[in-house]
Amino acid sequence: MNVRTEPYRILVVDDSPFIHKAVQKALVPEGYEICGTGRNGKEAIAAYGDLQPDLLIMDITMPVMDGITAARKITTEFPEAVIMLLSAMGDLEIRDQALESGVKSFATKPFTNQELVIEVQKLLRPIS
Amino acid sequence: MSVEYLTQFSTNCIEVMNKMTGLSCEWQEVVPCLPAITEGMTVVSLLGLTGSTRGRVVMEMDIRVARELAEMMNGESLKEMDPMIFYSLTELSNIFSGKAITQLNNRPERPGLRLTPPNVFVGEKIQIFAEKATLRTAQIRWNNSFLYIHLCIDERS
Numbered sequence: 001m002n003v004r005t006e007p008y009r010i011l012v013v014d015d016s017p018f019i020h021k022a023v024q025k026a027l028v029p030e031g032y033e034i035c036g037t038g039r040n041g042k043e044a045i046a047a048y049g050d051l052q053p054d055l056l057i058m059d060i061t062m063p064v065m066d067g068i069t070a071a072r073k074i075t076t077e078f079p080e081a082v083i084m085l086l087s088a089m090g091d092l093e094i095r096d097q098a099l100e101s102g103v104k105s106f107a108t109k110p111f112t113n114q115e116l117v118i119e120v121q122k123l124l125r126p127i128s
Numbered sequence: 129m130s131v132e133y134l135t136q137f138s139t140n141c142i143e144v145m146n147k148m149t150g151l152s153c154e155w156q157e158v159v160p161c162l163p164a165i166t167e168g169m170t171v172v173s174l175l176g177l178t179g180s181t182r183g184r185v186v187m188e189m190d191i192r193v194a195r196e197l198a199e200m201m202n203g204e205s206l207k208e209m210d211p212m213i214f215y216s217l218t219e220l221s222n223i224f225s226g227k228a229i230t231q232l233n234n235r236p237e238r239p240g241l242r243l244t245p246p247n248v249f250v251g252e253k254i255q256i257f258a259e260k261a262t263l264r265t266a267q268i269r270w271n272n273s274f275l276y277i278h279l280c281i282d283e284r285s
Contacts, residue, residue: 015245016222018215021202061226063245088226089243091233109223110147 041065075102176244189275
């Protein structure tokens with residue numbers, strides 16, 4: 001059995017640098033690596049292709065391009081992409097659109113460090 | 129405009145602030161003072177409401193309160209006018225507004241509300257609303273600090 005020893009690489013895309021910092025504070029002490037950040041859906045698409053992260057954590061409501069549109073484009077090109085949408089908006093219509101876009105997880109803001117770690121661990125197996 | 133909207137935004141603001149900072153706050157509706165022109169150095173975060181109802185959600189506070197809140201949200205002290213103060217507060221307004229909109233949208237009438245990304249303004253004597261604006265205002269209080277949430281709905285929507 002292959003045992004992973006390298007840290008998982010996570011790309012964080014949110015228009016708020018506050019969220020970049022909050023995600024970093026929650027995940028880096030747990031052994032994850034933040035390999036890049038972006039501030040809108042277009043940047044997410046470009047960075048995903050360049051960085052090929054293990055997980056993309058992305059907001060929905062962003063300028064230039066929203067997270068659902070970006071997720072749809074990324075999963076079309078990279079069907080194996082693991083994407084978590086992290087948003088304050090979570091009504092039934094948005095959740096349906098998110099699931100149709102191919103994302104693997106939908107989490108809501110605000111989050112505690114522990115809540116975010118648990119959500120990430122559901123998608124990425126713990127490193128031994 | 130229904131007072132339910134103001135209640136939804138205010139209660140969500142209190143819940144989100146409690147989760148992000150540990151603060152216990154109270155709110156009450158207050159009579160708006162129009163035209164709304166800020167006094168002293170003020171931080172204003174503005175979000176647009178779109179969908180079936182159009183309007184604006186505005187969070188307003190003075191710079192001392194802005195720094196105090198942002199430091200609690202970040203768990204560290206921040207320099208005066210540190211950009212993280214403003215990033216933090218735009219995110220606070222985005223989160224409580226998003227939660228309020230979500231709850232309104234999940235009601236049986238499904239109003240289909242959406243939010244535009246927040247914009248932040250910092251300065252003195254910012255005119256937020258004109259004399260004839262139709263708005264409801266809530267004051268959120270904790271200890272000796274407070275902020276305001278203003279809701280302005282376009283009645284033609």
